[in-house]
Amino acid sequence: MIKLRARFDADVRSVHAFRGDLTAEIAPARLVEICRYLRDDVELAFDFLADVTAVDYIGTTPRFEVVYHLKSLTRGHRLRLKARVSEDDPRIGSLVGVWRGADWLERETWDMYGIRFDGHPDLRRIYLYEEFDGHPLRKDYPKERRQPLVSRADLDAPQARRQEERDRARYGRWH
Amino acid sequence: MRDTDAGTDGHAISDDLHGEPLEIQMGPSHPATHGTVRINLKLDGERIIDADIQVGYLHRGYEKECESGEWSQAIPYTDRLNYASPMINNVGYCLAAEKLLGVTVPPRGQFIRTIASEISRLSDHFTCLGASAMELAAMTPFLYGVQAREHVWDLHEALCGARVTTNYVRIGGLQSDLPPGFVDLCRGKLKAALAIFADVDRLLTQNPIFRERMEGTGRLPAADLIAYGVTGPLLRAAGVGYDVRKAEPYLVYDQLDFDVPVGSNGDNYDRYLVRVEEVHQSARIIEQCLDRLPEGPVDVDDPRLRWPAKSKVFNRMEELIDQFKLVTEGMRPPAGEVYQAVEGANGELGFYLVSNGTGKPWKCRCRAPSFSNTHAMRDMVRGALLADIVPTFDMINMIGGECDR
Numbered sequence: 271m272i273k274l275r276a277r278f279d280a281d282v283r284s285v286h287a288f289r290g291d292l293t294a295e296i297a298p299a300r301l302v303e304i305c306r307y308l309r310d311d312v313e314l315a316f317d318f319l320a321d322v323t324a325v326d327y328i329g330t331t332p333r334f335e336v337v338y339h340l341k342s343l344t345r346g347h348r349l350r351l352k353a354r355v356s357e358d359d360p361r362i363g364s365l366v367g368v369w370r371g372a373d374w375l376e377r378e379t380w381d382m383y384g385i386r387f388d389g390h391p392d393l394r395r396i397y398l399y400e401e402f403d404g405h406p407l408r409k410d411y412p413k414e415r416r417q418p419l420v421s422r423a424d425l426d427a428p429q430a431r432r433q434e435e436r437d438r439a440r441y442g443r444w445h
Numbered sequence: 446m447r448d449t450d451a452g453t454d455g456h457a458i459s460d461d462l463h464g465e466p467l468e469i470q471m472g473p474s475h476p477a478t479h480g481t482v483r484i485n486l487k488l489d490g491e492r493i494i495d496a497d498i499q500v501g502y503l504h505r506g507y508e509k510e511c512e513s514g515e516w517s518q519a520i521p522y523t524d525r526l527n528y529a530s531p532m533i534n535n536v537g538y539c540l541a542a543e544k545l546l547g548v549t550v551p552p553r554g555q556f557i558r559t560i561a562s563e564i565s566r567l568s569d570h571f572t573c574l575g576a577s578a579m580e581l582a583a584m585t586p587f588l589y590g591v592q593a594r595e596h597v598w599d600l601h602e603a604l605c606g607a608r609v610t611t612n613y614v615r616i617g618g619l620q621s622d623l624p625p626g627f628v629d630l631c632r633g634k635l636k637a638a639l640a641i642f643a644d645v646d647r648l649l650t651q652n653p654i655f656r657e658r659m660e661g662t663g664r665l666p667a668a669d670l671i672a673y674g675v676t677g678p679l680l681r682a683a684g685v686g687y688d689v690r691k692a693e694p695y696l697v698y699d700q701l702d703f704d705v706p707v708g709s710n711g712d713n714y715d716r717y718l719v720r721v722e723e724v725h726q727s728a729r730i731i732e733q734c735l736d737r738l739p740e741g742p743v744d745v746d747d748p749r750l751r752w753p754a755k756s757k758v759f760n761r762m763e764e765l766i767d768q769f770k771l772v773t774e775g776m777r778p779p780a781g782e783v784y785q786a787v788e789g790a791n792g793e794l795g796f797y798l799v800s801n802g803t804g805k806p807w808k809c810r811c812r813a814p815s816f817s818n819t820h821a822m823r824d825m826v827r828g829a830l831l832a833d834i835v836p837t838f839d840m841i842n843m844i845g846g847e848c849d850r
Contacts, residue, residue, distance in 0.1 A: 288781045289544050321812040343687050371674030374820040397501035
């Protein structure tokens with residue numbers, strides 16, 4: 271941590287440890303560079319990217335926080351990196367070039383929070399379909415909102431018509 | 446004539462026969478995949494040029510649901526992450542929440558949680574090993590595996606009343622202490638399950654057909670696996686002995702004596718062997734826990750987290766208020782964020798929780814091992830034969846609930 275501070279100085283904005291979890295908040299512009307350093311430095315050796323996700327702090331600026339959980343399998347230590355990105359243009363560098371596992375994790379974060387990862391080779395939605403409107407884990411996305419690919423009315427229409435025809439055949443015109 | 450000239454080299458002949466690459470779709474819900482997934486394959490004859498693995502068929506918004514409930518209401522959702530080993534998810538989430546709260550469960554609670562976790566690991570491995578044989582067209586080991594799993598699920602049932610959706614572990618303790626006679630029941634069931642499992646082992650491990658499908662397929666070097674974030678039996682089969690239970694011991698794993706099996710080849714057969722050995726190690730852990738099970742409470746003594754005893758609630762004012770407040774308001778962890786990893790049946794299962802000091806989790810993220818493991822499959826099958834997908838996908842043991850959340 272001291273090493274990270276010494277090298278990237280002002281771009282490491284704050285450092286803290288809560289319940290033993292070491293956390294560093296960094297400038298989003300230098301994320302890829304910092305991660306490459308964290309991976310390649312012999313003493314730090316963060317070879318394992320455990321997780322990428324985001325948190326929506328709605329009402330604050332910048333609104334989103336992209337969170338990375340790193341681990342060094344050889345040294346055994348962990349680190350959490352966080353970078354804030356703004357609401358109107360949520361984008362940050364992609365880590366696919368540093369850890370290949372970032373590919374799907376970043377796709378998931380894009381899908382759920384709508385954060386763009388610059389330099390990602392294939393930034394598609396991963397869970398939801400392409401026609402889906404919005405990003406469901408944003409706090410302003412209502413939980414009750416439904417977006418079926420085929421609307422309920424379309425599904426019901428032929429069935430209702432068939433039912434009507436059956437009823438007519440069975441009960442005549444008085445039904 | 447040209448063909449006969451090139452006849453000594455088989456590839457030259459097939460080069461002349463090349464046509465368009467064939468694109469086929471495996472799944473969703475292909476009969477030989479345990480987990481709903483779609484694999485878009487680009488094939489050159491039987492050889493895989495590229496595979497696009499599409500997940501999400503079981504996406505049901507686990508995180509959104511957790512964020513809209515109280516802290517303790519997320520526990521049932523964690524059952525449904527990896528439904529083959531629900532207890533480990535319960536334990537992982539509750540440990541993360543306890544880390545946030547800064548409390549530790551008394552020793553008896555920790556021992557019972559360890560037993561519960563290992564029981565679930567057995568259930569997961571039985572499922573995985575049995576199903577993988579079935580998907581390679583060997584029905585008998587699957588039925589044996591399920592039979593062994595039934596014994597394990599009897600133990601789930603004894604603990605909490607449910608066989609699959611356990612919902613047993615609570616933040617700050619357990620739903621209840623062990624039922625009377627559990628220690629003997631557990632020993633008996635464990636013995637019965639292992640006896641059946643020995644048959645699965647005998648049927649498969651030296652079976653030439655099984656070995657031919659498994660050996661040398663799905664191999665990926667350890668460095669690539671690490672870059673993909675692969676953990677669990679897959680990583681250990683490639684020779685990296687990373688196990689959260691040893692690397693960052695939680696519960697009582699540091700007091701127990703067990704080995705972490707590692708393989709050398711990193712192929713599907715090694716992954717199979719690692720899982721078989723882990724079954725025996727889990728049984729060893731359970732035996733030790735049963736032997737050393739301490740007496741005492743299973744819950745933390747904190748009215749903000751666990752309900753007081755009913756006898757006190759009905760007869761005393763303070764406890765009545767405590768229960769009322771806990772039911773109506775829920776617990777309120779301090780603002781902060783934690784990441785807690787446990788060793789799931791398929792690898793590192795992490796929970797990242799963010800609290801803003803209210804009664805609901807602001808963020809309830811699950812780092813699912815199946816997700817990263819399935820991601821790495823693309824490189825495992827590229828260049829392999831179409832038939833290799835089945836054993837590779839088996840050994841990845843993708844659990845839809847956990848991968849798609």
